[in-house]
Amino acid sequence: MELLDVIGVFAFALSGGLVGVRRHFDIFGILTLAVVTALGGGIVRDLLLGITPPRNITNLPLVVLALGAGLFTFFFEGTVERLRRLVLVADAVGLAAFCVTGTLTAINAGHPGMEAILVGVITAAGGGAIRDVLAGQVPSVFSPELYALPALLGSVLVDVTQRLGLGGPLTQWLVVALVCALRIAAVKFNWKSPTPRRPERE
Amino acid sequence: MELLDVIGVFAFALSGGLVGVRRHFDIFGILTLAVVTALGGGIVRDLLLGITPPRNITNLPLVVLALGAGLFTFFFEGTVERLRRLVLVADAVGLAAFCVTGTLTAINAGHPGMEAILVGVITAAGGGAIRDVLAGQVPSVFSPELYALPALLGSVLVDVTQRLGLGGPLTQWLVVALVCALRIAAVKFNWKSPTPRRPERE
Amino acid sequence: MELLDVIGVFAFALSGGLVGVRRHFDIFGILTLAVVTALGGGIVRDLLLGITPPRNITNLPLVVLALGAGLFTFFFEGTVERLRRLVLVADAVGLAAFCVTGTLTAINAGHPGMEAILVGVITAAGGGAIRDVLAGQVPSVFSPELYALPALLGSVLVDVTQRLGLGGPLTQWLVVALVCALRIAAVKFNWKSPTPRRPERE
Secondary structure, eight states, rough: OOOHHHHHHHHHHHHHHHHHHHHHHHHHHHHHHHHHHHOOOOOOOHHTTTSSSHHHHHHHHHHHHHHHHHHHHHHHHHHHHHHHHHHHHHHHHHHHHHHHHHHHHHTTTOOTTTHHHHHHHHHHHHHHHHHHHHTTSSGGGSBBBBBBHHHHHHHHHHHHHHHTTOHHHHHHHHHHHHHHHHHHHHHHOBBBBBOOOOOOOO | OOOHHHHHHHHHHHHHHHHHHHTOOOHHHHHHHHHHHHHHHHHHHHHHHHHHOOOHOHHHHHHHHHHHHHHHHHHHHHHHHHHHHHHHHHHHHHHHHHHHHHHHHHHTTOOOTHHHHHHHHHHHHHHHHHHHHHHTTTGGGGGSSSSSSHHHHHHHHHHHHHHHHOOSSHHHHHHHHHHHHHHHHHHHHOOBBBOOOOOOOO | HHHHHHHHHHHHHHHHHHHHHHHHHHHHHHHHHHHHHHHHHHHHHHHHHHHSSHOOOOOOHHHHHHHHHHHHHHHHHHHHHHTTHHHHHHHHHHHHHHHHHHHHHHTTTTTOTTHHEEEEEEEEHHHHHHHHHHSSSOOGGSSSBBEEEEEEHHHHHHHHHHHOOOHHHHHHHHOOOHHHHHHHHHHHTTOOOOOOSSOOOO
């Protein structure tokens, strides 16, 4: 799982840094967005579960990794933009890894069921939502792109398999692969999540 | 109190879901706004008081109720809009119920006085503020509509009556009725809260 | 340190109240912004460190001070605007005081090093960021104005001097003076923090 977490943190930090660069934030803003996007979901997870200080801010390698990815977008934005496809795949890996590890963290803290599922989805989608709020844009996770629903499915699967005694590394890897595949397929085939029938109004 | 909480959660979830529908969010965004509006104030309350995980995310019936109300706005937005008046009344009930239960939760956790009053107001108005921030709009609770001040009055009354030994179900119901009546009167008679004399500038 | 905290809370509350007045929020919105700007950084600091309820909401004098400053901006916005320079100096004092006290709080809670530095910066810059998000604007701390970097330097210095056994009131006052001087010089000489080379795009 740790490798997945590393990939996820790196990809999420790139996405946060890119938003900061596009908005022409300063170096502090860009690094903050990188760190918040990569680690914010896990920080909220730990606050909800009463784990203080949150593990993500005590984990030196992860923070350094997120800062490094942020610095990379600061200096090499063009490169990251060109590798957009690779970043999308890495982001899908992060989404999948975070929903699984978030759900497991809640279960291991003694909160299976609905709590674990909610916490899993928040871990996976929370960092990106905080990134967007700080950058002054509506969270992209609320747009019709199919993003949070695969994570929700993954969290449910982790919780159900644990209850059935089918949890374990193999199951977890299968769930990660499924969520990741669903997310990539959603991008590739332009799958949308359901929206209300009426047009936007004010 | 539980009945009031149920009415409040339902009304707040409707208001959150409606904002999501109007913004044309997807199903995930609409359900998230419904849940966050209905349960967010209580979640912040519990985090401030050190109650983890927050009771609102461990309370299955309340979460299901909020999700149900969100689904309802997704499918029947027109109906909810037509029942706008009823929703306003229910929202007033929720505001009143949440400021009373929030204040009492803080007092019971050993934090009477100013802390209890702050926590009560945050419980009542916090969910709506999070809803608005996530939806990319300035919190409506900061507009001149008379909304938070009745909740503030209710929290003060609960704290004072508890100190005077006058707390009890009857007092609490009276406070709920008073806050609710004030809020409905404010809507009906278009009462405004004070604003600075100078016009808006940038 | 307490005097510095008082100056900082007062200055931050003025800045929060002013944003509310400029946005033409009502009295509740203005007082909320004042309190959140002044005490929000410390509240997040305590939540991250597991100190509940956060000391800033149990500290009656500080809350009253923040409310008083908010009321002052409500009634005498013109005066505060004219004293803009004084407010900038006071804000620099607050920034310096908060990064030092935030870092020390984390160290005293048993979390030196990176955690203390992160917590110090969040304490100093967090209140202003929450103020801006609530007011519907992008956090000014992300703009090229040199604001967070002096606080970051201060937090690092506090952590390093503590490790070297050089901590103590004198060191802390020197750090406060340095951060404060850097921030004031940045305003006076229009120093900017680094931004990416490419122009803003959407």
